Amino acid sequence: MSRRRDRRGLSDRLRDAYFASPVHAWRLSGPVPDGLAVAVADAWTGDSDLGRELLEGTYAVGGTAVQVGADPWDQSGYSDAALEALHRFEWLRDLRDLAGDAARRRARDLVGAWIERYPGWDRLAWRADLLAARVAAWVHTFGFFADSADDDFRRRVLESLTRQYRHLLRALEAGPPGVARLETLRGALIAAVALGADGEEIQGLADRLDAAIRAQILPDGGHRSRSPAMQTDALVALVDARAALRAAGRESTAALDETIQRMTGVLRMLRHGDGGLALFNGATEGQVWRLDTLIARAETKTRAVTSALEAGFERLVAGRAVAILDTGAPVADDDTAHAGTLSMEFSVGKERLVVNCGAAPGDPRWQGLLRASAAHSGLVIDDTNTTELRADGSLGRRPAQVRLERWEADGAVWVEAEHDGYRESHSVVHRRRLFLAAGGDDLRGEDVLSYTGGPGAKPQEAAIRFHLHPRVSASLIQNGASVLLRMPSGGGWRLRVTGGRLALNESVYFGEGGRLQRTRQIVIGVPLAELRALESISVKWALRREDRR
Numbered sequence: 001m002s003r004r005r006d007r008r009g010l011s012d013r014l015r016d017a018y019f020a021s022p023v024h025a026w027r028l029s030g031p032v033p034d035g036l037a038v039a040v041a042d043a044w045t046g047d048s049d050l051g052r053e054l055l056e057g058t059y060a061v062g063g064t065a066v067q068v069g070a071d072p073w074d075q076s077g078y079s080d081a082a083l084e085a086l087h088r089f090e091w092l093r094d095l096r097d098l099a100g101d102a103a104r105r106r107a108r109d110l111v112g113a114w115i116e117r118y119p120g121w122d123r124l125a126w127r128a129d130l131l132a133a134r135v136a137a138w139v140h141t142f143g144f145f146a147d148s149a150d151d152d153f154r155r156r157v158l159e160s161l162t163r164q165y166r167h168l169l170r171a172l173e174a175g176p177p178g179v180a181r182l183e184t185l186r187g188a189l190i191a192a193v194a195l196g197a198d199g200e201e202i203q204g205l206a207d208r209l210d211a212a213i214r215a216q217i218l219p220d221g222g223h224r225s226r227s228p229a230m231q232t233d234a235l236v237a238l239v240d241a242r243a244a245l246r247a248a249g250r251e252s253t254a255a256l257d258e259t260i261q262r263m264t265g266v267l268r269m270l271r272h273g274d275g276g277l278a279l280f281n282g283a284t285e286g287q288v289w290r291l292d293t294l295i296a297r298a299e300t301k302t303r304a305v306t307s308a309l310e311a312g313f314e315r316l317v318a319g320r321a322v323a324i325l326d327t328g329a330p331v332a333d334d335d336t337a338h339a340g341t342l343s344m345e346f347s348v349g350k351e352r353l354v355v356n357c358g359a360a361p362g363d364p365r366w367q368g369l370l371r372a373s374a375a376h377s378g379l380v381i382d383d384t385n386t387t388e389l390r391a392d393g394s395l396g397r398r399p400a401q402v403r404l405e406r407w408e409a410d411g412a413v414w415v416e417a418e419h420d421g422y423r424e425s426h427s428v429v430h431r432r433r434l435f436l437a438a439g440g441d442d443l444r445g446e447d448v449l450s451y452t453g454g455p456g457a458k459p460q461e462a463a464i465r466f467h468l469h470p471r472v473s474a475s476l477i478q479n480g481a482s483v484l485l486r487m488p489s490g491g492g493w494r495l496r497v498t499g500g501r502l503a504l505n506e507s508v509y510f511g512e513g514g515r516l517q518r519t520r521q522i523v524i525g526v527p528l529a530e531l532r533a534l535e536s537i538s539v540k541w542a543l544r545r546e547d548r549r
Contacts, residue, residue, distance in 0.1 A: 015174060019121040019167070027170075028120075028163040032155065037196030040247045042140030043240075043297055044093060044290075051098030054091060055106050061085045061362060072110060073117040081362045087125050088133040089114075096144040107145035108153060111138070115160045121167065128171045129180040132187025135164050136240075139194040165191040169201075172208065179223070179230050182216065182237040185209045189241050193248040202248060209241055210255045221262025222311025226328050226337070227281035228270040229359075232294065235263045239297045261300045268295065268304035269315045270324065272347040276511075278324045279345065279356040280313075281338045282371075285511045306413075307406055314406060316413040319440025320349040325432075326378075327404050327417045335393040338371045339385035341402065341419045342432045343378035346443060346543070351487045352469040354543075358510035368393075370510065379430055379447050379464045381528070382457070386421035386430075397424050411438030420452075427456035428531070441545035449528065450536040459531055464500065464524040464539060467507050470517040476504055483522050484546070492546035499539035500524035 018024055050060060059066045059082070066082045078086070085091070089111075095103040118125045125131075138161055146154050168188050175184050189205050216224050216234065223231045238260050242252045270278045275292065276285030306315045312328015325344045330337035338356075346354040357375035360366040369375060373385045380386070388396030399421035407414045418431040433446040447464055468474055473486040480502055485493040495502075507521035524539060531537050 012174075016123055019126070019171075024167075024170075025120050028166045030162070030166070032159045032162050033195060035154070035158070036139065036142055036194045038193050038247050039143065040139050040190050040194050040244055042093060043243065044293070046091075046093030046095070046097035048094065048098040050091065051094035051096075051103055054094060055098065055103055059086070059091060071113065073113055079362070083124065084130060087114075087127075087130045089137040090133060092137050092141040092145065096141050104145055104148070107141070108149055111145060111157060112153065115156055119160070120163075126164070126167060126171075128168060128175040129184045131164050131168055131171075132184040132191075134187075135161055135168070135191040136187040139190050142194075161191070162195060165195060178216065178225065179233045179237070181212050182209070182234050182241075185212060186237040186241045186244070189244040193244045199250075202245070202250065206241075206245065206250075206253060206256075209238075210253055213238070213255055213259050217259050217263065218310035220305070220308045220310045221259070221264070221266040222308050222313070223263070224331055225281060225334055226312055226326075226331065227283055228267070228277040228279075229283035229286065230281075231263065231267050231270060232277065232286060232291065235260065235267060235298065236294055238263070239294065243297075260298050261302050264295060264298040264300050265302040265305040266308050266311055266313075267291070268302070269306070269308060269313060271304070272324075272345070272352060273320065273322055274347065274350040274352065279358040279511050280324075280326050280340060280343070281330075282336050282359040282361070284358050284361075284514050309404070312402065314404070314415045314417070316415060316434060316436040317440075318411055318413060318436045318438050321436060321440030321443065322347050323434060323436055323443060325415060325417065325434060326376075327402050327415075329399040329402055329419070329421075330387050330395055332395060332398070335395070336371075337387070337395060338376065339373040339387040339389055339421075340376035340378060341386045341399050341421055342417055342430060343373075343376035344432075344434065345377065348440070348487065348491070349489075351471070351489060351491075352511075353472055353485065353487065353493065354466045355469050355509065355511060357467055357508055358514070360510045360514045360516070362514055363516075366510065366516075374463070374465065375467075377466050379432070379449075379462055381422050381426055381428060381430075381449070381459050381462050383463075384422070384425055386419065397421070412436065422459075423452055423454070423456070425456050426459045427452050427454035428459055443543040444541070445543075446538060446540045447526075448536055448538045449526075449531060451532050451534075459528040461528055462526040462539075464526065464541070466495070466522040467509070468520050468522065469511075470509050470519040472519075474504055474520050474522065476502065493543055494546050495522060495541060495543050497524050497539065497541045499537070500526045500541075 059068050061082045095107045192202050223234045275288035277283045314325045316323040323346045326340050354377050373380045387398035399419040403418040405416045414435045416433045420429045422428040429450050431448040435444045471488045477484050483495040503523045505521050507519045509517040509519045
């Protein structure tokens with residue numbers, strides 16, 4: 001059973017009671033096929049090194065090694081993240097790619113032990129999203145671990161697979177929200193096709209998928225969460241669902257094809273020159289090979305969009321430089337959103353220079369801190385988040401409007417954006433201007449704070465933060481008037497500022513797989529005690545390439 005705080009209502013508890021009843025167990029019984037009607041191919045590769053570790057009793061979850069003993073389904077001592085990852089069974093492809101009899105036997109032992117431990121409904125193990133991932137994994141790797149097994153093992157696998165699928169059809173109505181719903185429908189489609197479901201049943205699942213797409217994917221192709229990680233996961237689910245429909249000999253839906261095309265343009269937008277993701281709203285860099293594979297499987301030549309108004313991102317590109325600016329407000333019902341409005345990242349070629357701090361999915365101790373505005377390369381007033389992050393994870397006060405203008409001329413790009421997230425708390429609006437010169441070697445910015453009048457607290461100080469990638473070195477020079485930055489390749493950049501005080505402070509970076517790395521941040525301190533009298537205060541900064549000497 002999950003150790004999360006139980007937020008279920010009466011209807012959820014009644015539904016769970018029904019799923020645990022003999023009546024529901026009886027309804028899951030029925031004919032069991034002799035084999036898979038359709039072999040649905042798995043387009044994703046595993047990691048043979050992880051497969052070898054799993055063979056030796058260790059499984060990596062969120063950068064943490066989990067010991068998988070003789071009975072891995074003894075849940076004591078596992079974190080929620082580890083339990084969920086184990087029950088998803090997506091690690092089967094790691095054993096498959098390791099190959100060999102030992103890996104095959106290990107896979108059979110783990111699948112067989114799971115079937116024996118969970119013959120019927122369990123609130124965690126049979127949770128709709130985990131179950132859907134599991135049946136998809138079993139279908140995709142069936143040829144590896146089951147084809148050459150004895151008849152009794154194959155029968156037990158097919159019986160469990162069929163029962164889980166029947167339960168999934170009954171659990172879809174109250175299934176999980178967000179990307180997990182897309183992933184659940186993906187798993188249901190894969191299982192339906194593999195088990196030979198009739199055309200009406202498959203069409204019903206395709207219709208549900210279209211409805212979920214309309215609810216989650218914005219007109220410009222961004223996912224409503226505004227998270228590059230969720231963008232990726234949602235697109236994976238849709239590409240896999242399309243592949244399942246094709247395996248069944250059916251045409252993809254127009255809505256599915258058009259959505260995949262639009263989403264691919266936004267995903268490309270949110271990648272840096274190194275191929276990894278920008279670190280907004282809970283994202284880490286991700287795996288470049290997986291992103292490359294996903295874009296290839298999307299089967300579209302759609303280029304990276306430069307302006308995604310609904311998703312709330314702007315991409316400035318010149319020369320080898322890329323700046324990505326968050327120009328959106330968090331979705332009101334998203335309790336994973338970050339308070340990063342008007343934060344930015346900047347990279348040159350395959351090297352990241354200015355970053356956000358990222359996310360630590362496997363470590364809840366950091367989640368609240370990494371969602372805060374101070375963990376982003378943006379402006380913060382009096383250590384107050386641009387969006388209020390409540391103790392229970394929900395959102396309170398947040399920007400009601402983000403105004404945006406963009407100009408491009410002769411290879412240069414200029415973006416101006418303004419948010420009112422501090423209007424209620426401090427009677428202030430924040431406007432950020434970014435200019436990237438045509439050669440990509442000159443990024444200039446201006447942050448303007450304007451007093452709007454009202455009952456908000458009197459602001460005392462703002463901090464403009466530039467979190468640096470761990471492989472960037474930084475030093476204050478010219479008596480603290482500027483900061484010299486060195487890239488891993490040896491290239492130099494200099495940050496100068498007018499209207500604020502420069503400092504170098506400690507920071508953290510979780511971009512690489514959610515793993516903690518120590519780094520530095522540039523902080524521009526801006527006194528605001530005179531803001532109401534002056535009506536506005538402006539800070540200008542310039543980040544320019546330095547020639548090697």
